[in-house]
Every structure is written in C-alpha cells, then in structure tokens.
Amino acid sequence: MTTDLATRPHPHHTAGTPTAPPRPVRVGILGAGEQSTAHLLPALLRLPDARITVLADPVTARRDRLAERLGVPVRLNNVAEVVASGQVDCIVAACPPQAHEQIAAAAIEAGVPVFVEKPPAVSTAALTELAAAAGTAGVLTGVGMNFRWAAPIHRLRQELTDPPHGTSSMISVRHVASKPTASMWDLPLWRTFLLAQAIHPIDLLLTLAGSPVVDIQPACRLAGSGIWLGLQLQHANDAISTLVCGNQAPRFEHRVEVTTTAGITATLNDLAELNIAGVNADHTGPGQRGTSSRWRPSPLDVGYDRTGFGGELAAFCAAVATGNQFTPSLADLVPTYRIMDQLCPTGGTR
Amino acid sequence: MTTDLATRPHPHHTAGTPTAPPRPVRVGILGAGEQSTAHLLPALLRLPDARITVLADPVTARRDRLAERLGVPVRLNNVAEVVASGQVDCIVAACPPQAHEQIAAAAIEAGVPVFVEKPPAVSTAALTELAAAAGTAGVLTGVGMNFRWAAPIHRLRQELTDPPHGTSSMISVRHVASKPTASMWDLPLWRTFLLAQAIHPIDLLLTLAGSPVVDIQPACRLAGSGIWLGLQLQHANDAISTLVCGNQAPRFEHRVEVTTTAGITATLNDLAELNIAGVNADHTGPGQRGTSSRWRPSPLDVGYDRTGFGGELAAFCAAVATGNQFTPSLADLVPTYRIMDQLCPTGGTR
C-alpha cells in the first residue's frame, strides 16, 4: 500500500518527457502537534517518493525540535510563508478546523494541492465554499479520513464488491471512544464531538453504502459531558445503515459490519480481525456451516497501512504527482457534514 | 442453573406440611417435533425435580418413538386429553402459534400452569386476550424466550446492574440468520419472520433496556425472500436501543452490546464470548487501557444453560412448585408484539 508514485506526466511541473519519473513530491507540513508527530509525519517518511521539505508552525520551539529530529530543512511560521517559499509541491495540514479553513483557502488561491486532516472546516457553509473555490480553481484537495483508507476496510470492501456477492443490505458501524468529553476549538461540546469523533463513522457509513440517503433517523443524547447517539440511514438502493457512537467507552472500540443480499456477512473488529462468512460454496455447504474466512495482521505489523494514514498520504502524493483525483476531496465531505447538521441532542439533558 | 426446586408449599397440591419437599413437578409435553426433541425435552430431563409424565402429539408415530426412547409413560393426542388425564402439574408446548393459542386457552380454563414456546400467538389481539384470561383466572403462564434466560446474557446483566456501573445508554442487538425464507404457519413471509426470528431480539432489547419505549424508528425491507430490518428505539430513561436483523446470513450470528453512562462496554458474541471493559479501576488506569474481563464457556460445556432452554424450564417448573411468578408470562410479551405491529416493509420490493 506504500504506493510508488506513478510515472505519468506531472501537471504541476514542467516535466521533461512523459516517461520520465517524477521528482519526489515535496511536502510542506503545517502543524507540529500530536497528530503530525504521531501519525502523519511517520507515515510520510515511509513513502519512497515523497520528501518533507518544509515544516511550519507558529509555535517555533516544538516546530524546531521536530524539524531537527526528522531532518526537515526549512522551518516557517504559516501557510503564506509556505506558499511563498517555492519549496513545496503540496501542503499537508494538521491543525484546528478554523486553521484548516484558512490554510485550504490560501492554498487554493495559490494553486497548491492541499490535504487537511479532519475536520476540514467548522461548518457546512465554510466547507461548501472552500469546495466550490477548489472546483473553480481546479486545485487538488484532500481530507484526512483515514478509515476510508485503512487496509482492512479496503480489504473488506474489495471482498464484498465482487459481482456474486450481491449488494450491501445492512451496514453497521460502532465507534465508541473515551473522548472528547470537553469543548475544543472554541466550539460547544456537542459540535466538538461531531467534528472530532462522529465525523469518522458517518463518513464511513456513506462511503460503504455508496448510495444516496433518503431518510435519516437520529437519536442523540447529551448528559453532562456524556454523549451517545444512534443513527439509522435509509439509502436509495434499499440499504439500511446504522451507527452507534459515543464518548463513554473506556477506550476506542471500532467495528464495521456488512450483510449483503447474496448472503454474505463481514465483520471487522478494531481494524484487526476480519471475518467473512458465506462468500462461496466453501462456507455454505452442509459441511461448512460455521466456517468463515478470517484475516489477521502479521504479529510484526507496523506502520500505517492498517490505520489508513499511510494509504491516504501515499494516494494523495500520487495524485499530486500524476494530476489524478483523490478521494475524499473537500467536496466529498459535504454529504457527511449535512448529516451532522441534522444531529441534535434531543434528550439526555434532564 | 439447573435450579433445584424450592421447598415452599406447593399451591397446586394439597401439600402435607410447609417443610415437606415438593413431589417432582409432573410435566405434560405437547408437541413431539424438532423443538421438543432438540431443546425442550433434553433440558427438562436434566432437572432433578421435574418428571415428564405425558407426551401428546396428534402425529402418533413420532410421538410414540420419542416417548419410548425417553421412557415417557403416558401418550395422548391433544391438550384436552392432557388436562383431563390428571397426570400433569403443568403443560409445556412447542407447536405452531395457532396451536399455542388453543393450548394456552385450554390450560388457562382448566387452571393448569402452561408454558408455550415462542411465538405464543399469531396476533397481538389473541395474545392480549389470553393474557387477560390468565390474569383473571390466576393461572401461571410462561413463554419460551430462551435468550432472556441464556446464562451469558444473565451474566452480562448481572455485571452491569451493580450500582457503580451507571445505567445502560446504548443497547445493540444483532440477530441475523439464514431463515425463515419461506412462509410458515399459513402466515405471510414477513409475519413469519417476525414471529419466528425478530421476536427474539425485540424482546431482548426491551428486557435489557428496562424502560418504556417513547419513540420507534423502524427501517424494514422485503425483497423476494430476503428480509432485513433496522430498528432504533428511544426509551424513557434516555437509553437508545438498536437492532439489526435479517434472514440473509449464511448462519445464525448473534451479538448483544451495551454501553453504560459510567463508561462500561459489554459485548457478548454468539452466546460464547463476553468481554466487559471499564468495569473498575483495573480497566481504566493508565496501565490498563485495552484490558477487559473476558468470559468463555468451558471446553466441555454441554447442556442447555448457555442457550437458556435449561434456565427457563427450571425456573418455570420452580414457579409451578412454589406458586411464584415466572417471567416472561403471556402478558410480558405484549409490548414485544406491539413493537412488531409497527414493523412493515417499506422498501426492498422494487
């Protein structure tokens, strides 16, 4: 999954010949905080055809410590300086959502491809405006929805999309965590929770269903700092998708579960154990009741393919190099935001 | 769980003295089909204080083969003969729902305690009428909802009802199976599915929530012989319960999952693996992230405690012996039927 960048002509460069390999994609990082340090930078460092050329953060102390450790040569303060530096082919940002809005706007205006961690914006209005600007300007954008790119979820989708497997009839995601239980980003707790946590499984439901939503059935609770919500979506293709989400678990727990009209069930627990039953005659014959195909990562699994951080950044850098599209773009997140806008706590406050 | 029957005075007998042990409860079986053979009779045979004294079935060949094998002395044809025989202290029936209605009515009229397998009736109207008759006559009734009595579910409930564990905020049941995919009992497929399959998880959701339903959000599909449904319930205590159910799985798969307001998550897979996280300091301290308490049945687990068939019959026989109540009675199933009445396929038929 650490995709080597393709060798097609590079639209952002004055490429010599179509067959010449692209020079490594030069990445400018905005944000030297936890998300960059723990996930994005290590994932980028594993890509053979990407180079981190610039690290920018207004908190210069942590920026310099990180840049020195990782050998990043250029250290700047903000998106304006990064764009002006001429040292980057694209921007990768991991900041608060308000900063993501500013960074994306500046990058789009400058014509620089930009990837922002989730949440890409505070509001649907802001996101829609940015997506429109990117469309008008023809600038590549990406949003860091790592679950879409997690290798086990990719595997699940691949195994279920072969023709004989029917279409998904029921899609369930369980995504419970121990945080956030306090307001962040100057936003109320409820909006904080939606943008920090619920955005992931809602986006995943829409991605897995692959069919427009025709009915939304929410059930939302906010009690003190505790949040729990159920969400049932009915899709145009008759699929039903359900979400269980909250911040009251002792630790992050994750499950994706799909049933198809052809009698397949697939369950992925904690991105680490995939069971698919009924795929073929081997699992449906009389002697095979109770059997499933099971996948587990290697005991020595390391890196960022399993979590999706590696895959999404590899694909985004490849899109920068080749001029191809990347999913999800800013525009691709709009349906997810529209769902979030319909989720309001209607109980739990007593 | 193979509860010895208690030694309290037996209200249905002319008991000698309060301290005398009850004579074994004499059970008359109605129905010599698969459910009796595979589940109810073996479970009854394990109870030290119950005796199967009568086996009745209009199909005399299978009745006699079964009675001979199990040493049941009296073989009859129908509920009227069983009631008239004077050989039973109670009736246990496993027949089609229409027969359950007749058997329950006859037993109630005769004042004989009666336990019917699910589904206890075809319609809510019939069930309500029977429940009312039992109430008026003061006759003990029971319905075979084995999941309520399954030992692992009992264990889950016990562990979550200790005071420090908060109240359940989210309850999820997944109950998917490979059948029924054809009409049974002269009922349409949709009603067949509800009475044969969905009745179980709906009853379980209501039992686990323990709080009245204030909103019902259904999503139901019937396409050819395929059925899938999602159900989201909002309860008076702010709990949200969700169900995923269908007949398109390669085999029966079952999961119960609960989150509480005190930060506990409990997952029970296939009645065979229970994980509870966050119960106490051991699972929430910094060194304990990711730990849970796990329960598995013994490798040599046999019998009917795990599935609940043993527990429900032991409890019903104990109630017969002692005059105590049994849950669920016919009346206890009414809310479950009322939910089922609101589930209609609204899509999937295109």
Add this chain to the structure above:
Amino acid sequence: MTTDLATRPHPHHTAGTPTAPPRPVRVGILGAGEQSTAHLLPALLRLPDARITVLADPVTARRDRLAERLGVPVRLNNVAEVVASGQVDCIVAACPPQAHEQIAAAAIEAGVPVFVEKPPAVSTAALTELAAAAGTAGVLTGVGMNFRWAAPIHRLRQELTDPPHGTSSMISVRHVASKPTASMWDLPLWRTFLLAQAIHPIDLLLTLAGSPVVDIQPACRLAGSGIWLGLQLQHANDAISTLVCGNQAPRFEHRVEVTTTAGITATLNDLAELNIAGVNADHTGPGQRGTSSRWRPSPLDVGYDRTGFGGELAAFCAAVATGNQFTPSLADLVPTYRIMDQLCPTGGTR
C-alpha cells in the same frame, strides 16, 4: 453425528432377515455418579436407536432417583445382575478404574459388549490382560476417550488428511486443568493425575500422530499437590509431538495444534475455535497472507457432539448393532498406558 444405527444384521440377536432394522440397542448403565449423570446418560438419551433399559449402582438411593427421573425401568446393583438380567445388549460403565477392570472382565466372560469410561484400568498389566481376554472371546470393547470423538477434532483431522495437505510434522497438545490435586481411587496423586487427566492428551497425541513412537523425552514435576509435565515424542514418520500438561491452571484449557509438511497450520482452541491456514491457494497467494479458514460452533450449540460423548456412544451402539469394530478398544489403549509408565516426577520435589 447422532448416527442412526445401520441396518445390517445384528450379530448378537437372532435377527429375522438381513434387511430388517435392528431393534433399538438396549444399554445397561453401571454407575449413577457425576460422569453418568452429566455426560453419558444425556448423550445416550439423544440417540434415536438406543434405549437405556437398566441402571445399576450399589448406592441405591442415587440410582433410584436417577432412574426415576429418566424413566429407566430396571434397577440393579452390579455387573453380575446386569449380565444375568437378559435386558441389555451392551454395558456402559462409568466407575472407578478398579471397578472398570471387574466390569470389563465380567462382560467379556459373558460375551456382552462393554464400554468403560477412562481410565479403563489401573495398570498396564491389567489392561493388557483384559484386552487379551476380549480378543480371545471376540467381545466388542470400547473406552471412553471422548476427545478422539469430539466433532471439532474430527473436523481438524478430516481437513488435514486430504492428500494435498502433506503429513503432520508437528503436533502439540496443551491440556491444563485445576485438578486432580488430591489422591483418588486409592492411588498416589501422581498416578491419579496420569489416569484422570494426562491419559487424555497422551492418547490424543498418539491418535493424531498415527505413527509409532521411536523416542520419548519426558520432563515431569510433582511439588506438593502441584503437577506439571512436558512430553516430547519422536515418531517413526519423523513427526514430533509435544505435550504440556498440569493441574495448576485456574480452569481446564485445551489446545490442539498441527503443522504439516505441506505448509498447513491448524489450531483448535478449547474445542470451540478451529483455524486452518494455508490449506489452499486462497490462503497462500500474495493477497491472502494472514487469512485462515475459521470454524465456530453455532451460538445455539447444545448436546454432546462437540465434546465427543455423543459421538463415541453413537459409534459404540452402532458397533453393537452391526458387529463392526469400535475404536478405541481396550487394546487400543495399551500404547497410551505404556507412555504413562515412562512418566515419573524427576524434579519438583525439592
């Protein structure tokens, strides 16, 4: 696995015609203790073509309670009475090993097929003598080594014996329990442990290896009431089998694990989860690393197929009805006893 008995002529009866179905096999039980009550009798009651006609136990109170509950008509005191009754086609005994020796001897002398629970004898000498007597008399014998007949182990063996799977190269059994930690049967603790516990996995190793032992490497410890032992066997076909066994676990834990020369690994945990990897191209191709075929029992699994008690008694009764052989016979246990004779605690007593 609840095998209907075959319809071949019944050698112990004066069968009318070869095509006539055999009358049900009449079974006389010796021993009304825990093993009979919990395992053997319920398993027998599930067999369509067996009838428990006699129950014998010198402790008449528990014998009568059990016989009444299960509707067993004839109640006797010992093997002599059972043999003399003319009411049984075979004997099934679950008693102390000394009683097994006497019962087997009496049954063999009377020409009555006999199945004894493990351990079938106290000593290798006694076992060998009984096996020789049975051979001379041509009497069918069986020993209750239920793991040989456990459905998941049977399944494991079947999947590994197809031609492309190579031969077993490494066979490992882990069998640890919490008992016995005290002397039983007037035998020293060490011998008690061997006969009550270690006999099972040693017999299983020999069965799974299917090749004579050419070298024995034991490591045995007895410290207070604590026992732990390792055993490594080298077989004539170059297979290596290993055992880890002891009485210091908090509960019974069981695992069977096999590797073959064709690159298959099979693991069966607690008779409840079977994983087989590398069986075919599906598990060895580049996209299939980490996949395995997994089998789990049904959530509603009940009965005695999984533990083997059902399978062994069905097969023994079928052998009684048809005159076919049954495995393991008394003679089949001799190699297992010879291994046990070489296990002596050489440490742990300091």
Add this chain to the structure above:
Amino acid sequence: MTTDLATRPHPHHTAGTPTAPPRPVRVGILGAGEQSTAHLLPALLRLPDARITVLADPVTARRDRLAERLGVPVRLNNVAEVVASGQVDCIVAACPPQAHEQIAAAAIEAGVPVFVEKPPAVSTAALTELAAAAGTAGVLTGVGMNFRWAAPIHRLRQELTDPPHGTSSMISVRHVASKPTASMWDLPLWRTFLLAQAIHPIDLLLTLAGSPVVDIQPACRLAGSGIWLGLQLQHANDAISTLVCGNQAPRFEHRVEVTTTAGITATLNDLAELNIAGVNADHTGPGQRGTSSRWRPSPLDVGYDRTGFGGELAAFCAAVATGNQFTPSLADLVPTYRIMDQLCPTGGTR
C-alpha cells in the same frame, strides 16, 4: 515506551553540568537494507532524543536514496569511516552476521557503543570472543532481540512477576514461519534457520525462564527445504520450557504461554492478544470460572512498541546517554548460542 533519555551525566561527552540535558544521541546506521528501512530507522525517528547523523552502506545507490528521503546528512561506506567521522555517539547495524562481527569488533576497538541486529555472529566462538573484547574494553554492546522488548511480552512478564503469582512452571513458545527455506549468508540452510529464526524463541525461552538450563531435549528435522524442531528444556528451578519451531507455516505465527505454580495461565497470541487467567480472586471464585483478563492493542496502534523495535532502540540510546547497561549485550547471547549448538537434524532426511 518511547523513553525520553534520562538526564544523568553523559559519560561519552564532556558534559557541562550533571543537570544539563544530554544533547541528542547521535546514531550512525550501518546497512540500508530491508531491516533498516522497515524497522530500525522508523523506530529511531520516533525517539525524541536520538538523531540519525550518519548512514553507511557500500551499496551507495540505496544508501543515498534512503538518506535523502530521511534527511540524513552524512553518507559513508563502512564502519571504519563511521568511527573516524566523529559524527556518532553510537552505531546501529543491520547487516549479515559476518559483517556484524566486523562492525562490532571495530566499534569495540574504537570504544564506540554498538548495537547489532540479530544474528550478532555466525558462531559461538566468534560471539564469545567479541563479548570478551567488549568486556575488557568496557564498551556498551547490544543485540537486537526485539521480542525481549515487545510491549505485550513485557506486559506479560510484569503481570507474572508480582509476588503472589508464584514462579513459572511451564513456558511454551510457538514460533513458526514460512522462511527461510534457502541458504543465506553463505551458511547451510540448517544454520541459516537457526540464526535467522530459531534464535528468537530460544532466546525468549531463556529470558522468560530466568533459570539455568540443566537438561536439553531436542528433536530436529530437516527434509528438503522443510525444517521443524521441538525443544524441551529443564531448568534449575524445576521450570520446564518447550519450543515448537519451523519454516513450514503459511505465515509467521507466534505464541508465548506461561503457567505458574500459583495457578496462573498467561497466553499471548501473535503479540496482539494477551489473556491472563487466575490472577486473583476475581478469576478463581465460583462465579468467575472461565474469566480472564484480556489485553488488546488499540485499533489505531502504530509504531514499534508492540514489536519491540522501538523499545530496544530507546533503551539502547538511553544507555548510551547515561552510561547504564543494556540487555541483551553480546555476552547475554552466549547461552542462546550454546543451545543452538546442540540442535542438529537427526531425522527428516530420509
């Protein structure tokens, strides 16, 4: 586990004052192959107080590509140049074993702390000589036995070493893989397998047992390119340890299992699922049979703590900074090599 380096005086520098934080430890890498790229360098890049200052490899093309990607400023060809550069506080090498011998010798002679991946040497003689030289010179050495430092194994050891848990009575390691099946490093296949694969679990057995070996019971097979071996060790403290190892599995499978004299069982599967049963009253009381404490990594687990590569390099760099010891040193591997010397294929070649 990404231990910040301690702040004690740095013996290899002319530290200003004892309280001054050490300058980051400068690490020189030898070897730009797969092991460096996939495991060691990413793990080092996560350490806040380490800097990769030099990368050396005689294959300059891959060296330069890797150095450019990771921003390593100095690129050299061999250990002599690295030692002479004055740019490193320590050496980390991932090369063939013959090169490890040379690198270790040169580093020891130069007084530079040196960490070599396994295998540290081809022969016990060479290893012993190097260990002696390091001892004489007082140079810090380390060997990359990552399983010793894997976080889940560390966790297992911690939980079992609390006083009430008794001492380990049985220790089992299963370590089967799909390679090597061909000769490497100009060594015969059998020696290749020992040095590339079996060295890990043998070292782990000795580490977990923590008691001298008093008896070795090996069983070794080499048939074509297939290898399988069993090893049973008896320890001075009466513990028994067993190994199952081979190259015929479809993929790497790993298990560590320990039983203690106080009735604890601990099982760690594939470095990803740890179950400990019987630890305290919670798991031994009548209501708690079948419960265990279970640990799983987070769904978003990334990095190198779980595999041990992060922990060992953090600890080695900390030892470089503080002058403390590191385990395992070259000398610590000598017992592991002595065991390997006793393993010869005695069958399987027919």
